[in-house]
Amino acid sequence: MAQSLTKLAFLCCFCLSTLLFSHASDSILPHQSLPDGKLVVSSNGAFEMGFFSPDNSKNRFFGIWYKIISTGTVVWVAKRDSPLNDTSGALTLTQDGNLIVLNTTNGNDFWSSRSNNTTNNQNPVAQLLESGNLVIRDANDENPGNYLWQSFDHPSDTALPGMKMGKNLVNGLDRVLQSWKTSDDPSTGNYSFLLDSHGFPQLFLMGSGSVERFRSGPWNGERFSGAPGLKENPIYTFEFVFNQEEIYYTFRLINSSVFSRLVLSPTGILQRFSWNYRSQDWTTLINAPADNCDNYGICYGYGICDISINPVCSCLDKFKPQKEKDWASAVWSGGCERKTPLNCKNDGFVRYSGVKLPDTRNSWYNQSMKLEECEKMCMKDCSCMAYANIDIRGKGNGCLLWFEDLMDIKNLASSGRMVKIIRVCLTLLAVILLLGLILTLYAWKKKHKKHKEDTQRQQELTREGTLGGSSGHTHGVESNTNDVELPLFDLATILDGMLQGQEIAMKRLSKYSTQGLDEFKNEVLLIAKLQHRNLVRLLGCCIDGEEKMLIYEFMPNNSLETFIFDENQRKLLDWPSRFRIINGIARGLLYLHQDSRLRIIHRDLKAGNILLDEGMNPKISDFGMARSFGGSVTEANTRRVVGTYGYMSPEYAVDGNFSVKSDVFSFGVLVLEIISGTRNRGFFHPDHHHNLIGHAWILHNEGRSLELIDTHLNKSIHLSEILRCIHVGLLCLQQSPEDRPSMSNVVLMLGSDGALPHPKEPGFFTARNLFYEGETLSSKPTESSGNELSITIMEAR
Numbered sequence: 001m002a003q004s005l006t007k008l009a010f011l012c013c014f015c016l017s018t019l020l021f022s023h024a025s026d027s028i029l030p031h032q033s034l035p036d037g038k039l040v041v042s043s044n045g046a047f048e049m050g051f052f053s054p055d056n057s058k059n060r061f062f063g064i065w066y067k068i069i070s071t072g073t074v075v076w077v078a079k080r081d082s083p084l085n086d087t088s089g090a091l092t093l094t095q096d097g098n099l100i101v102l103n104t105t106n107g108n109d110f111w112s113s114r115s116n117n118t119t120n121n122q123n124p125v126a127q128l129l130e131s132g133n134l135v136i137r138d139a140n141d142e143n144p145g146n147y148l149w150q151s152f153d154h155p156s157d158t159a160l161p162g163m164k165m166g167k168n169l170v171n172g173l174d175r176v177l178q179s180w181k182t183s184d185d186p187s188t189g190n191y192s193f194l195l196d197s198h199g200f201p202q203l204f205l206m207g208s209g210s211v212e213r214f215r216s217g218p219w220n221g222e223r224f225s226g227a228p229g230l231k232e233n234p235i236y237t238f239e240f241v242f243n244q245e246e247i248y249y250t251f252r253l254i255n256s257s258v259f260s261r262l263v264l265s266p267t268g269i270l271q272r273f274s275w276n277y278r279s280q281d282w283t284t285l286i287n288a289p290a291d292n293c294d295n296y297g298i299c300y301g302y303g304i305c306d307i308s309i310n311p312v313c314s315c316l317d318k319f320k321p322q323k324e325k326d327w328a329s330a331v332w333s334g335g336c337e338r339k340t341p342l343n344c345k346n347d348g349f350v351r352y353s354g355v356k357l358p359d360t361r362n363s364w365y366n367q368s369m370k371l372e373e374c375e376k377m378c379m380k381d382c383s384c385m386a387y388a389n390i391d392i393r394g395k396g397n398g399c400l401l402w403f404e405d406l407m408d409i410k411n412l413a414s415s416g417r418m419v420k421i422i423r424v425c426l427t428l429l430a431v432i433l434l435l436g437l438i439l440t441l442y443a444w445k446k447k448h449k450k451h452k453e454d455t456q457r458q459q460e461l462t463r464e465g466t467l468g469g470s471s472g473h474t475h476g477v478e479s480n481t482n483d484v485e486l487p488l489f490d491l492a493t494i495l496d497g498m499l500q501g502q503e504i505a506m507k508r509l510s511k512y513s514t515q516g517l518d519e520f521k522n523e524v525l526l527i528a529k530l531q532h533r534n535l536v537r538l539l540g541c542c543i544d545g546e547e548k549m550l551i552y553e554f555m556p557n558n559s560l561e562t563f564i565f566d567e568n569q570r571k572l573l574d575w576p577s578r579f580r581i582i583n584g585i586a587r588g589l590l591y592l593h594q595d596s597r598l599r600i601i602h603r604d605l606k607a608g609n610i611l612l613d614e615g616m617n618p619k620i621s622d623f624g625m626a627r628s629f630g631g632s633v634t635e636a637n638t639r640r641v642v643g644t645y646g647y648m649s650p651e652y653a654v655d656g657n658f659s660v661k662s663d664v665f666s667f668g669v670l671v672l673e674i675i676s677g678t679r680n681r682g683f684f685h686p687d688h689h690h691n692l693i694g695h696a697w698i699l700h701n702e703g704r705s706l707e708l709i710d711t712h713l714n715k716s717i718h719l720s721e722i723l724r725c726i727h728v729g730l731l732c733l734q735q736s737p738e739d740r741p742s743m744s745n746v747v748l749m750l751g752s753d754g755a756l757p758h759p760k761e762p763g764f765f766t767a768r769n770l771f772y773e774g775e776t777l778s779s780k781p782t783e784s785s786g787n788e789l790s791i792t793i794m795e796a797r
């Protein structure tokens with residue numbers, strides 16, 4: 001938003017009755033004139049006002065901008081929708097206290113502050129205050145804070161410290177931020193940021209046609225429920241005032257020479273900037289909307305959005321998608337509906353903590369009620385859908401009741417200590433009845449389900465074989481302890497299937513494996529139970545004499561490797577996709593390490609083992625097979641190191657010690673590779689001999705992490721998110737396994753915005769390190785992949 005403030009020569013054609021204004025002062029007195037080319041400066045030197053032309057524009061506007069900042073950041077514009085297209089403007093103050101911009105060519109008013117209410121004023125003065133507020137007041141008024149008019153009441157796209165955003169309920173004044181049309185056209189753009197006082201007040205970012213884009217959520221005594229990024233900080237304080245006369249949000253600088261402003265960008269993003277003296281530039285502190293879940297009502301009624309899950313939308317407890325099919329393809333319209341309708345006699349509530357409260361425009365509230373009264377009140381009224389306390393401080397006071405569909409709920413649980421309660425009615429009675437019914441049907445169902453699924457799977461998996469003319473011979477592998485069944489195919493069927501181009505992926509295990517047949521089956525069953533959206537699914541297996549094979553679902557987009565390291569493919573992966581991939585891998589790994597019944601250490605996490613489905617969702621493949629086939633999973637040392645150069649942690653590569661933390665290290669490498677689009681191994685930099693890890697470490701220590709980012713990402717980046725990922729990546733790469741976070745911590749850190757610990761020096765950050773002890777390293781046999789199927793040959797012991 002750099003505006004060049006061309007100072008044009010003053011054309012003296014309208015100075016007959018006006019005294020020439022001397023600009024040593026920050027004020028304008030009646031009959032003084034401020035012509036184009038002359039400027040008024042606030043007494044602290046921070047702000048300046050006068051006529052300006054935005055970049056690439058000949059139009060002239062009267063406005064206020066930062067003076068300290070050489071590029072001139074405009075904060076206020078008078079009559080933004082109709083520019084003076086020549087230099088014929090001049091600002092004057094009339095005797096009755098009205099600021100006007102005159103068209104000096106014809107002497108007509110071009111703009112007027114229309115500050116009425118000036119009849120009694122004997123001595124009006126217009127002054128540019130240190131805050132950047134242009135005010136008109138009566139110099140005779142004992143209270144200098146009585147303004148006849150102030151620019152802070154008529155904001156453009158910028159909120160400055162001390163400005164009130166919101167409503168004066170007494171005189172009806174409404175202060176709304178409205179975006180510029182483009183960065184060089186101050187006329188009213190498509191977006192506005194305003195206070196909506198329907199129900200319990202909230203701030204809204206609206207798009208064109210009054211479409212909601214982002215909602216702050218109600219104020220909870222400490223901050224807005226849906227803006228966890230707004231918190232105590234060293235730059236500014238903030239408050240929300242809500243009383244009979246006024247409802248507004250405002251902020252103040254802690255150190256008045258550290259500048260901060262809130263701007264609604266022409267593209268509809270609310271941004272908080274802070275002036276960075278060192279880089280002489282504005283730094284973005286907060287963006288809203290910040291992520292997909294901030295988009296208003298993305299999951300529709302009774303849906304809840306969680307940015308750390310993929311897909312992001314799910315239904316509240318006791319609710320199900322209204323259109324199951326649409327939801328399956330990530331179209332959330334319709335939202336969720338109750339599984340069991342309310343009967344309004346025996347309803348109960350489900351409790352939710354750490355969520356952005358639903359839209360309160362249709363809510364009812366009482367700020368002094370206790371939570372118990374609140375629950376009773378909601379229970380009494382059949383149309384009450386949920387209740388919550390308003391103020392989270394202390395014991396939690398106040399009562400909010402919702403009477404319509406619950407909209408725009410976001411899961412913030414990962415962002416820490418904020419605890420809020422939503423309770424949703426459910427029918428206890430009906431649930432009990434249903435439970436009985438389910439129980440009586442259970443045994444019957446179980447039998448039939450088993451039978452049905454068996455047949456279904458057989459049909460699916462042998463379809464190609466049957467088409468090929470050979471009848472697929474299958475039978476299920478069963479185990480006494482579980483209900484997972486895994487089809488066992490014979491080799492002929494599989495080969496036939498492959499010839500027909502069936503989309504499966506196969507993995508052939510070494511015939512020299514010493515594992516017995518029963519052991520193999522049991523292991524396969526265990527692996528088959530690993531079901532997670534970020535793991536490739538095992539469909540079946542095949543045993544033919546000595547041959548043992550695993551059959552996986554086929555991933556059409558191949559692996560991450562083919563994307564991030566390819567000059568052209570890389571462009572297809574914007575930052576949101578990459579962030580989703582990083583999160584997906586983290587969750588898949590967390591599942592392997594912690595959530596699955598087996599504790600599985602992958603040991604060979606790398607870009608080539610992250611497969612991508614049609615929606616570019618990451619799926620970890622090749623998971624820990626070698627380890628779980630080979631013997632006890634808790635074993636922490638191996639004679640034969642299996643892995644890939646560039647991803648292996650020092651303790652594993654050198655000593656053969658492995659643990660979940662070796663996977664965490666590999667994950668750290670992946671994160672850096674995804675962000676930079678370069679391989680760790682083979683990384684080259686003219687300035688040093690380090691690999692990608694070392695390069696990232698140097699940049700991080702010098703505060704230059706931005707330089708690590710893939711240049712193809714420029715348009716889509718979300719700076720704080722990327723920097724956070726790099727930071728988390730470096731934490732995963734620390735030399736000592738004990739220092740590295742667990743995957744559950746990694747998932748938490750990626751999803752929140754709390755402070756992160758400082759990373760210690762990473763392991764293996766010099767490329768040369770990789771080659772000492774090279775003798776003991778043996779990389780995994782290479783993979784070969786084709787278009788229709790990929791076969792990996794793997795060593796198993």
Ligand SMILES: *[C@@H]1O[C@H](CO)[C@@H](O)[C@H](O)[C@H]1NC(C)=O
Pocket residue numbers: 083084085086088103104105106110
């Ligand atoms: C100023 O007055 C002149 C003469 O009447 C007119 O041509 C011009 O359009 C006016 N400028 C604006 C911005 O209204």
Ligand SMILES: *[C@@H]1O[C@H](CO)[C@@H](O)[C@H](O)[C@H]1NC(C)=O
Pocket residue numbers: 085086
């Ligand atoms: C200036 O604006 C006026 C009306 O706003 C218009 O009639 C005139 O043509 C414009 N002049 C130039 C040079 O654009």
Ligand SMILES: *[C@@H]1O[C@H](CO)[C@@H](O)[C@H](O)[C@H]1NC(C)=O
Pocket residue numbers: 114116
């Ligand atoms: C200012 O006063 C005039 C009459 O003196 C009236 O027509 C106009 O509507 C008033 N403007 C405002 C903003 O109250």
Ligand SMILES: *[C@@H]1O[C@H](CO)[C@@H](O)[C@H](O)[C@H]1NC(C)=O
Pocket residue numbers: 117146147148
């Ligand atoms: C007029 O000015 C007085 C004080 O100067 C203020 O209290 C009052 O609210 C103003 N009235 C209007 C309608 O703005």
Ligand SMILES: *[C@@H]1O[C@H](CO)[C@@H](O)[C@H](O)[C@H]1NC(C)=O
Pocket residue numbers: 181189190208266267
């Ligand atoms: C503003 O909205 C209009 C109509 O919806 C659209 O054509 C235009 O591109 C939008 N402008 C911006 C900057 O988004």
Ligand SMILES: *[C@@H]1O[C@H](CO)[C@@H](O)[C@H](O)[C@H]1NC(C)=O
Pocket residue numbers: 255256257258277
């Ligand atoms: C305020 O910030 C300025 C510039 O960074 C600094 O020089 C000054 O010491 C700060 N004042 C206080 C009271 O912290």
Ligand SMILES: *[C@@H]1O[C@H](CO)[C@@H](O)[C@H](O)[C@H]1NC(C)=O
Pocket residue numbers: 366367368369370373
């Ligand atoms: C709010 O609740 C308090 C305590 O229950 C009650 O005394 C008060 O009348 C209520 N106010 C409204 C407006 O309902």
